[in-house]
Amino acid sequence: DQQVKQNSPSLSVQEGRISILNCDYTNSMFDYFLWYKKYPAEGPTFLISISSIKDKNEDGRFTVFLNKSAKHLSLHIVPSQPGDSAVYFCAANKGSARQLTFGSGTQLTVLP
């Protein structure tokens, strides 16, 4: 039972354009959401997060949007750069629980 789903295993975008990565969740108890980025042979690195009391959080080229009614969040990268090519994982947790529940990841390729 996947509580966090990333339905697109891969996405290709032209350099300079917008990348939109999507994530859906089923557990309404989740109240904190994170995006991690992972390069090959490295551990995931934290990118950006959002609390369920917000619907948008922005950090430079990265913006995360949360739609609680749809149980959907998305990560926007504008403008996309070749160095953004990596696997992006959506993650969530609830309340006092510290462990994260991850999606299966989306491989983003930014073409020069």
Add this chain to the structure above:
Amino acid sequence: GAGVSQSPSNKVTEKGKDVELRCDPISGHTALYWYRQSLGQGLEFLIYFQGNSAPDKSGLPSDRFSAERTGGSVSTLTIQRTQQEDSAVYLCASSLVANEQFFGPGTRLTVL
């Protein structure tokens, strides 16, 4: 050390053998987590240590899996009588603040 380190980076073992995987968290981080990533899957939570509290073992898939954290620092994940389905990348993370988990590069375990 600047980040979370894990050893070995790769481990190949025969079915039925025991393996030990090591994690050195970031100095001062009170929380330590183990996850695993099977091929094509997201990260799956295994176990969580917080200070001197009893660990949260709710993610361990079977009693062949165990983990220790000595002196509130280094952790060892032990898998007894390994099976082929144990093949995965085992990732360790540590944190000081809730929701900010820093990951190590992982140990790739292959069970033949």
